[in-house]
Amino acid sequence: xxxxxxxxxxxxxxxxxxxxxxxxxxxxxxxxxxxxxxxxxxxxxxxxxxxxxxxxxxxxxxxxxxxxxxxxxxxxxxxxxxxxxxxxxxxxxxxxxxxxxxxxxxxxxxxxxxxxxxxxxxxxxxxxxxxxxxxxxxxxxxxxxxxxxxxxxxxxxxxxxxxxxxxxxxxxxxxxxxxxxxxxxxxxxxxxxxxxxxxxxxxxxxxxxxxxxxxxxxxxxxxxxxxxxxxxxxxxxxxxxxxxxxxxxxxxxxxxxxxxxxxxxxxxxxxxxxxxxxxxxxxxxxxxxxxxxxxxxxxxxxxxxxxxxxxxxxxxxxxxxxxxxxxxxxxxxxxxxxxxxxxxxxxxxxxxxxxxxxxxxxxxxxxxxxxxxxxxxxxxxxxxxxxxxxxxxxxxxxxxxxxxxxxxxxxxxxxxxxxxxxxxxxxxxxxxxxxxxxxxxxxxxxxxxxxxxxxxxxxxxxxxxxxxxxxxxxxxxxxxxxxxxxxxxxxxxxxxxxxxxxxxxxxxxxxxxxxxxxxxxxxxxxxxxxxxxxxxxxxxxxxxxxxxxxxxxxxxxxxxxxxxxxxxxxxxxxxxxxxxxxxxxxxxxxxxxxxxxxxxxxxxxxxxxxxxxxxxxxxxxxxxxxxxxxxxxxxxxxxxxxxxxxxxxxxxxxxxxxxxxxxxxxxxxxxxxxxxxxxxxxxxxxxxxxxxxxxxxxxxxxxxxxxxxxxxxxxxxxxxxxxxxxxxxxxxxxxxxxxxxxxxxxxxxxxxxxxxxxxxxxxxxxxxxxxxxxxxxxxxxxxxxxxxxxxxxxxxxxxxxxxxxxxxxxxxxxxxxxxxxxxxxxxxxxxxxxxxxxxxxxxxxxxxxxxxxxxxxxxxxxxxxxxxxxxxxxxxxxxxxxx
Amino acid sequence: xxxxxxxxxxxxxxxxxxxxxxxxxxxxxxxxxxxxxxxxxxxxxxxxxxxxxxxxxxxxxxxxxxxxxxxxxxxxxxxxxxxxxxxxxxxxxxxxxxxxxxxxxxxxx
Numbered sequence: 001x002x003x004x005x006x007x008x009x010x011x012x013x014x015x016x017x018x019x020x021x022x023x024x025x026x027x028x029x030x031x032x033x034x035x036x037x038x039x040x041x042x043x044x045x046x047x048x049x050x051x052x053x054x055x056x057x058x059x060x061x062x063x064x065x066x067x068x069x070x071x072x073x074x075x076x077x078x079x080x081x082x083x084x085x086x087x088x089x090x091x092x093x094x095x096x097x098x099x100x101x102x103x104x105x106x107x108x109x110x111x112x113x114x115x116x117x118x119x120x121x122x123x124x125x126x127x128x129x130x131x132x133x134x135x136x137x138x139x140x141x142x143x144x145x146x147x148x149x150x151x152x153x154x155x156x157x158x159x160x161x162x163x164x165x166x167x168x169x170x171x172x173x174x175x176x177x178x179x180x181x182x183x184x185x186x187x188x189x190x191x192x193x194x195x196x197x198x199x200x201x202x203x204x205x206x207x208x209x210x211x212x213x214x215x216x217x218x219x220x221x222x223x224x225x226x227x228x229x230x231x232x233x234x235x236x237x238x239x240x241x242x243x244x245x246x247x248x249x250x251x252x253x254x255x256x257x258x259x260x261x262x263x264x265x266x267x268x269x270x271x272x273x274x275x276x277x278x279x280x281x282x283x284x285x286x287x288x289x290x291x292x293x294x295x296x297x298x299x300x301x302x303x304x305x306x307x308x309x310x311x312x313x314x315x316x317x318x319x320x321x322x323x324x325x326x327x328x329x330x331x332x333x334x335x336x337x338x339x340x341x342x343x344x345x346x347x348x349x350x351x352x353x354x355x356x357x358x359x360x361x362x363x364x365x366x367x368x369x370x371x372x373x374x375x376x377x378x379x380x381x382x383x384x385x386x387x388x389x390x391x392x393x394x395x396x397x398x399x400x401x402x403x404x405x406x407x408x409x410x411x412x413x414x415x416x417x418x419x420x421x422x423x424x425x426x427x428x429x430x431x432x433x434x435x436x437x438x439x440x441x442x443x444x445x446x447x448x449x450x451x452x453x454x455x456x457x458x459x460x461x462x463x464x465x466x467x468x469x470x471x472x473x474x475x476x477x478x479x480x481x482x483x484x485x486x487x488x489x490x491x492x493x494x495x496x497x498x499x500x501x502x503x504x505x506x507x508x509x510x511x512x513x514x515x516x517x518x519x520x521x522x523x524x525x526x527x528x529x530x531x532x533x534x535x536x537x538x539x540x541x542x543x544x545x546x547x548x549x550x551x552x553x554x555x556x557x558x559x560x561x562x563x564x565x566x567x568x569x570x571x572x573x574x575x576x577x578x579x580x581x582x583x584x585x586x587x588x589x590x591x592x593x594x595x596x597x598x599x600x601x602x603x604x605x606x607x608x609x610x611x612x613x614x615x616x617x618x619x620x621x622x623x624x625x626x627x628x629x630x631x632x633x634x635x636x637x638x639x640x641x642x643x644x645x646x647x648x649x650x651x652x653x654x655x656x657x658x659x660x661x662x663x664x665x666x667x668x669x670x671x672x673x674x675x676x677x678x679x680x681x682x683x684x685x686x687x688x689x690x691x692x693x694x695x696x697x698x699x700x701x702x703x704x705x706x707x708x709x710x711x712x713x714x715x716x717x718x719x720x721x722x723x724x725x726x727x728x729x730x731x732x733x734x735x736x737x738x739x740x741x742x743x744x745x746x747x748x749x750x751x752x753x754x755x756x757x758x759x760x761x762x763x764x765x766x767x768x769x770x771x772x773x774x775x776x777x778x779x780x781x782x783x784x785x786x787x788x789x790x791x792x793x794x795x796x797x798x799x800x801x802x803x804x805x806x807x808x809x810x811x812x813x814x815x816x817x818x819x820x821x822x823x824x825x826x827x828x829x830x831x832x833x834x835x836x837x838x839x840x841x842x843x844x845x846x847x848x849x850x851x852x853x854x855x856x857x858x859x860x861x862x863x864x865x866x867x868x869x870x871x872x873x874x875x876x877x878x879x880x881x882x883x
Numbered sequence: 884x885x886x887x888x889x890x891x892x893x894x895x896x897x898x899x900x901x902x903x904x905x906x907x908x909x910x911x912x913x914x915x916x917x918x919x920x921x922x923x924x925x926x927x928x929x930x931x932x933x934x935x936x937x938x939x940x941x942x943x944x945x946x947x948x949x950x951x952x953x954x955x956x957x958x959x960x961x962x963x964x965x966x967x968x969x970x971x972x973x974x975x976x977x978x979x980x981x982x983x984x985x986x987x988x989x990x991x992x
Contacts, residue, residue, distance in 0.1 A: 007966075011943060028949075029933075032910060032959045035952075036929060039911040042954075063930050075934035077941045 015078045019085075022078075029069050037062055083398070087405035094406060101378070102410065105371055109414025109460065111767075112364035114421030117445075117453040119357045121426055124452075125443030127350055131342060132267040133206045135305075139341040140312060141272055142174070142299030147333035155295040157330075158288045163323060164299065164336065165201075170315040174301040175201030176282060179274040183546055183736045186252035187239045190729075190736040192544070195253075196276035197283075203230075205302040206268075212236075213247045213262035220281040228281060229258035233266040235277040251278065254546040254734055269441070272298070272344045292330035300341070313338040345438055352757060355834060359515065359764040362508050364460065366771045369501040369508075371464040373778050375407060376494055379472030386472055400469045407465025408458070415457030419445070422453065432759070434752030471497060495783055502772075502779040503819045506856055509765070509772040510823030513852040515830050516765035518838055519758040521848055525840035526751055532682035532691065533583055534621035538743035539717035540582055541724055544706045547734060556703035557636060563727060564613055567711060570723040575712040577615035578699050581608075582708040583743075584686050584750045587694070594652060595662040595672050607648060608684055608694040609665055611702050617643075617679055619712045625649075627659045627677030630698040640701055642673040648693035649678045665695060673697065686750050688839050710743070717742045757837065769855070773863045780812050781867040792876045801872035808871050812864025813857065820853045827852075895927060895935050897978055900963060900971040903945060909958040910936060936961060944970050 018025050037058050044054035062068075073079075095102040130136055142164065144154035158176065165174040177198040184191045203215040210230060220228050229251045231240075240246035251258040258280065270276060288294065303312045316336040324331045379386075386399055423445050430440055471494050543563075550556050560578055567576035581587035589606040614630040616622075625646055634641050642663075649658045662672040673695075681691035699707065713720050721740055728737050741749075784791070791804055831843035841848070902908060902916045910932060917927045939945045944967035952958040963971070 007943060011941065014943075015941065028959065031957070033929075033933070035909065035956060035958050036911045036914075038956065039954075061929075063928075068930060068933060071930070071934045072937045075937040075941065077938075 011077070015076070015081055018076060019078045019081050025076075026069065026073075029072055030065075033062070033065055033068065083401070084405070087402045088409065090402065091406040091409045095410070098378075101374070105374065105410050106414045106417060108367045108371060108771075109411055109457075110417035110421055112360075112367040113411075113415050113418030113453060113456055113460065114425055115360040115764075116357075116364055116456055117418055117422035117449060118425030118429060119353075119360045120452045121422065121445055121449040122429060122437075122443050123353050123357055124448060126353060126437060126439045127346060129439075129442045131345070132265075132269070133208055133341075135207070135302075136341060138172075138303045138305065139205060140301055140303060140309065140338050141341055141344045142301060142316070143337040143339065144295060145335040145337040147335055152337045156297055156299055156336075157292050157295055158284050158297055159290055159292045160320075160323060160331070160334070161297060161299045162289060164316050164319055167319050168312075168315050170304055170307050170312040171301045172304050173201045173204045174299055175199045175203075175205050176284075176297045176299055177202050178282060178297045179276065181274075181544065182278075183254040183544070183734065184239065184252070185254060185734060186250075189725075190254075190734060192542075192736045192738040193235065193278060194274045194276040195278055195280060196270065196274070197280050199282050202300055203279075205300050206270075207302070208265065208268050210262035211265040212244060213260070215262055216279070216281050221283055223283045223285060225281070225283075227256055227258040228261045230262040230264060230279040231260060232264055232277045232279075233268070236263045253278075267441075272300075272341070292327055301338075309338055309340060347438065349437055351834070351836065352753075355515070355837075356757070356760055356764075358830075359512055359761060362512050363764050363768050363771070364456070366505045366508050366768050366775070368460055368464040369505045370771050370775045370778070371407075372467050373498050373501050373775055373782075375403075375464065375468035376471065376498055377778065377782055379403070379468045379494075383472065399472075400466070403469035403472060404461070404465045407469070408461040411457045411461030411465075414460075415453055418457070419450070419453050422449075432756060434749065434756050436753055467497065495779075495786060498779045498782060499815055502776045503815050503822065505772040505775040506816060506819030506860065507823035507826065509768040510820060510852060510856055511827045511830055512761070512765040512768045513855065514824075514827030514849060515834060516758070516761040517848040517852050518831055518834070518841060518843065518845060519754070519761045521845065522838040522841045523751070523754050523758045526687050526754060529683070529687050531583065531687065531747065532622070532680060535744045535747050537713050537715070537717055538619060539709075539711040539713060539720050539724065540739065540741055540743055540746055541709045541711075541721075541737045542706070542739040543709060543728060543735060543737055545704075545732075545735070547732070550705060553636075553703045556705065557700060559731060560613065560699055560703060560707070562731060563709070564615065566727045566730070567709070567723065570720070570727070572713055572715075572720050572723060573711050574714060575615045575619050576613075577619040577710045577712075578611075578613040578704070578707045579616050579710060580611035580699075580704050580707050581684070582710065582746070583620070583682060583684060584746060585684075585708075587684055589692070590665040592693075592695075593664045595664065605651070605693070607644075607663075607665060608692050610684070610694055610696050611699045611704050611707070612696050613699050616696070616710065619710045620682065622682060623680045625678040625680060626657065627675070629677055629679070630696075630700070634698045635700055636703075638701070640671060640673040641676045641698065643677040643679055643696040644675055645679055645681050645691060645694040645696075647681050647691040648695065651693050663695075687747075708739075709737070754837070754839070769859060772856075773859050776812060776815065776860050777863040777866060779815070780808065780864040783811060784808060784867045784871045787871070788874070791871050791874060792878075795874070795876040805868050805872040808868035809861060809864050812860050812868075816857050816860030819860075820856060823856075824849060824853065894978070895931055896939060897971070897974045898925070898927065899932075899935060899939060899961075900944065900967055900974065903961055903963040904968070904971055907948075907950075907960045907962045909952060909960050911958075912952075913961070939967070942966075 040058040040061065041051070041054045044057055045051055049057065131139075133139055142156060142161070143152065144156045144160070145152050146154055156176075161174070161176050165171075168174070175198060177196055180195045180197065181192050182195045184193050198216065200216040200218055200221055203210075209215070211233065213230075215230060216228070219225055231246070231251070236242060236246060239251075240249070246260055246263070249260050251260050264279075282297070301312070303309070313336070316338060320331070320335045324334060389399060390396070426443060426445070430437075430443065433440075545556055545559060550559070564576045564578065567573050587608040587610050590609050591604045592607045593604060612630075614634075617624065617629050627643070629643060630641065644658060652658065652663075653661060658675045658678060661675050663675070664672045679696070681694075683689060684692055684694060709724060711717065711720050711724060724740070725737050728735050794804065795801070827849065828844055831845075835843050898917050899913055902913050902920070905916075908916060910929075913936075914927045914929070914932055917925055936945070936947075940947055940961075944964060945961045946964050947959055947961050949957060950960045
C-alpha cells in the first residue's frame with residue numbers, strides 16, 4: 001500500500017478505535033492530568049511548600065482540567081467523526097418524529113432510484129458489457145455494400161470473401177459463415193433448430209476454446225471429409241443432458257448424421273443472422289468458390305492488434321475497388337461494410353433504450369425537485385431553531401452538514417430500497433419486453449450497477465438536500481427575531497427558489513408528456529390501420545420440406561396437395577391453405593418486366609412474390625376484385641397464371657383491366673405468366689408499411705420447399721395444433737412444424753415493440769405529471785401561507801373572496817405558462833430525436849403539443865385551486881392574528 | 884529565576900519531538916525536560932502541551948504506552964515513532980533556516 005494512503009487509513013482507524021472506546025480515552029486523559037498535578041505538587045512540596053498550599057498553587061498553574069481535556073479531545077481529530085455520528089442520531093430522531101414525511105421521501109426516492117438502476121442494468125448489459133470473446137473490439141462482421149442500391153448489409157460471395165481473406169493486410173484471420181435451420185431427429189419429436197455453417201477460422205476469430213472436445217480444423221472444411229458438429233451449450237444440455245460422453249456420439253439431423261467433436265461454453269452465443277444451436281463445417285464447392293454472383297455468406301474477421309475499424313475498412317475496400325476493375329459486371333459498385341460485432345449483435349435498440357433511460361432520469365429529476373421543495377418547507381419551519389443555533393456559535397458549515405446528513409440518510413435508505421426494486425424492475429422489464437432486445441443474458445445487478453445506484457443516490461441526496469440546507473442555514477438570529485421585513489425577504493428568496501423548482505418540474509414533465517403523447521398517438525394510428533385481412537380463428541405454422549426426396553418437384557407438389565386435403569378432412573378445420581410468405585413476413589421483391597412494354601432503361605419496377613394455394617385468399621378474407629382465383633385448372637402442366645393485388649393493378653394498368661396481361665418476374669427465373677385475377681390489398685410487410693405491388697402464384701405450379709400452413713378454424717385455433725402436427729408427421733415423420741401461433745398473436749407481435757415503448761413512456765410521463773402536480777400544489781400552498789397576513793388585510797378591506805381566489809390561481813397559471821414556454825422547445829428536440837419510432841405522425845405534431853400544454857395548464861390550475869380556495873375562505877381576523 | 888518566555892507557535896511540536904528523541908517520557912517529564920534544557924527560559928505550559936501531544940499522537944509521530952514512573956506511579960509514556968524521527972530531522976532543518984534568516988535581519992544595521 002502506498003505511504004500517504006496507508007498513513008491515512010491508519011490514522012482514521014486509530015480515530016475510530018478512540019471514538020468507539022471514548023470512555024476509557026477520557027479516563028486516561030483524566031489520569032494523565034492527575035499524574036501531572038501530583039508531580040507538580042510533589043515538586044512544590046519538595047521546594048518547601050505546605051501540601052495544601054502546594055495543591056492550590058498547582059491547580060492554579062494547571063488551569064481548568066475540564067477545558068484542557070476538551071482541547072485535548074479536539075486535538076485528537078475525532079470531532080468530525082463524532083459530529084457525523086451525532087448528526088446521524090439527530091437525523092434519525094428527526095425522521096422518526098415525522099414518519100409520514102420520511103415514508104413519502106423514501107418511497108419517492110426508492111421508485112426514482114430503482115427505475116434508474118433497473119434501466120441502467122439493462123443498458124449496461126445490452127450496450128456496455130463486454131461480449132464473451134477476448135478483445136471483442138477487434139472482431140468485425142463483413143458484408144457487401146452495394147453502392148448502386150445503397151444496400152449496406154448484403155451477403156457476400158464466397159469468391160470475393162476469399163480474395164479479401166487472401167489479400168488483406170489488416171486482419172489476423174477472416175472466416176465465413178452462413179445461417180440456416182435443420183430438423184433435429186432422434187430426440188423426441190422432430191424439432192427445428194438454428195444451424196450455422198462456419199469455416200474453421202470463425203472459431204479462431206472469436207478466440208473462444210470449446211468447453212469440451214475440439215473446434216473445427218482445416219481438414220473438416222474439405223469437401224468429402226467426415227461429418228462433424230460442434231454443439232452449443234444449450235443443445236448439449238437439452239439433447240444430451242450435459243453428458244460429457246456426448247463427444248463422439250451421433251447427432252441426427254434431417255440433412256444427415258454428424259459426429260459430435262466439441263461443445264462450446266455456455267456464454268458463447270452468436271446472434272448475428274439467427275442464433276445457432278449447432279455449428280457444422282462450411283464446405284464450399286469449387287463452383288461456389290468461383291461464383292461472383294451468388295451472394296450467400298457473411299464474413300467475420302479479427303483485426304490485427306493496434307489497428308482500427310477505419311484501417312480495416314480502407315484495406316478491404318481497396319481490394320473491392322481492384323475486384324470491380326477485374327470483374328466489372330459481377331462486382332459493379334460492390335464494396336465492403338466492416339462493422340463491429342457489437343453493432344451487428346445489438347443493432348438499433350440503443351435509441352429506444354436511451355430514450356427510456358432518459359425518461360427515468362427525468363422522473364428522478366422531478367422527484368428531486370419535489371423533495372427539495374419538501375425540505376425547503378420543512379426548513380422554513382425550522383428557521384427559528386437554526387437561528388438560535390447560529391447565535392449560540394454553530395458554524396454555517398456545521399448546520400449545512402447536519403441538514404444534508406438528514407437528506408443523505410434518506411437517500412441511502414431510498415437507494416437500498418431502490419436496489420431491491422431495481423432487481424424486481426429488471427425482471428418485470430424483461431417479462432414485458434416483446435423479445436427484440438438482444439443480449440438479455442448479460443443483464444443483471446453486478447458491481448457496476450451497485451456503484452451506479454450508490455452514485456445516483458449520493459448525487460440525488462446532494463441535489464435535493466444541499467439547496468434547502470444552504471437556504472435554511474443562512475438565517476441570522478436577529479433577522480428572525482426582530483426584523484420582520486428581513487424575515488419576509490428571506491422567505492421570499494426561498495419562495496423564488498421553490499417557484500423555479502416547480503417550473504423546472506413542469507417543464508420536464510412537458511418533455512416527457514410530449515414524448516409519450518407522440519408515441520400514444522402514433523400507436524393509435526398504427527392500431528387503426530386495417531391490415532386488409534382477417535385475423536380471428538386462424539392458425540399459423542411453418543413447414544420445411546427437408547430431405548433428399550423433396551428435390552423432386554413432383555414429390556413436393558404431392559406433399560402440398562395431400563397435406564391440404566388431409567387437414568381439410570379434419571372436423572375442426574374449416575379451410576387449409578399454404579403460403580410462402582404469411583402476412584408480416586418478408587416476401588422477396590423481384591424485378592418485373594411486362595410483356596409488350598419497352599424495357600425501361602433504369603432499374604425495372606419490383607413486385608412482391610408470394611406463392612399460395614387456392615384456399616389462401618379465403619382463409620385470409622382477401623376479396624376478389626375482378627377475374628378469378630386459382631382453382632383445379634392451374635396444375636403444373638397448365639399455362640402459368642398469376643393473381644395480382646389492386647396496388648399492382650393501379651401501378652401498372654391504371655386505366656385498363658389487367659386481366660389477360662402477361663409479365664415476367666426476375667431475369668430468367670420465370671417465364672411470362674398470365675394475370676387471371678385481381679384481389680384486394682393487404683399489408684404484407686407489417687402494420688407500418690402500406691400495400692406493395694404483389695403477385696400471387698399457385699403453389700401447384702411452383703412447388704415450395706418452405707411454406708406456412710394456415711388453418712381457418714371455427715373455434716380456438718390452438719385446438720387444431722394436434723391435427724396439424726399429426727397430418728405432417730403422417731406424411732413424413734422426419735418433418736417438424738415450427739413457429740405455431742394464432743394469426744392474432746402473430747399480428748399483435750408486429751406492434752409489440754411500439755406498444756411496449758408507448759406503455760413505458762406513458763407510465764413515466766404519468767408519474768412525472770403526478771409529481772409535478774404535487775410540486776406545484778406545494779409551492780402554491782407555501783406561497784399562500786406566506787401571504788396569510790396580506791390576504792387577511794385584503795379581505796378585511798372588503799376584497800371579495802373571488803378576487804383572492806383569482807389572484808392565487810394566477811400565480812399557479814403564470815408558473816405553468818413559463819414552464820410550457822421552457823418545456824415545449826425541449827420537447828420538440830426530443831420529438832425530433834425519436835422520429836424513427838413514430839408512425840403516421842410528424843414529430844412536431846401540433847395536436848399533441850397543444851394537448852399536452854393544456855393538460856399541464858389544467859393540472860397546474862387544479863393543483864393551485866385547493867390552496868387558493870382555502871385562502872379565499874380564510875377568516876380575515878384569524879389571518880391577521882397569525883403574525 | 885530568569886524571565887520565562889512563551890513558546891513560539893509551532894515550535895512546541897519540534898521541542899517535544901526533540902526531547903522524546905532522547906528517550907521515552909511522560910507529559911510532566913517532557914515539560915520539565917524542556918524547561919531544564921532551555922535553562923528555565925522556555926516554559927511548556929499544560930494548556931498547550933497536552934493538546935500538542937494528542938495531535939502528534941493522532942498524526943502517528945509519537946506513540947504512547949502506560950508504564951510506571953521512577954516514583955512508582957502509573958504514568959503515560961510517549962515515544963518517538965519512525966515517522967516522528969523523520970519529521971524531527973526535517974523540522975530541525977526548517978527551524979535552522981528560519982532562525983538564521985531572522986537573525987540575519989535583526990543583525991542588519
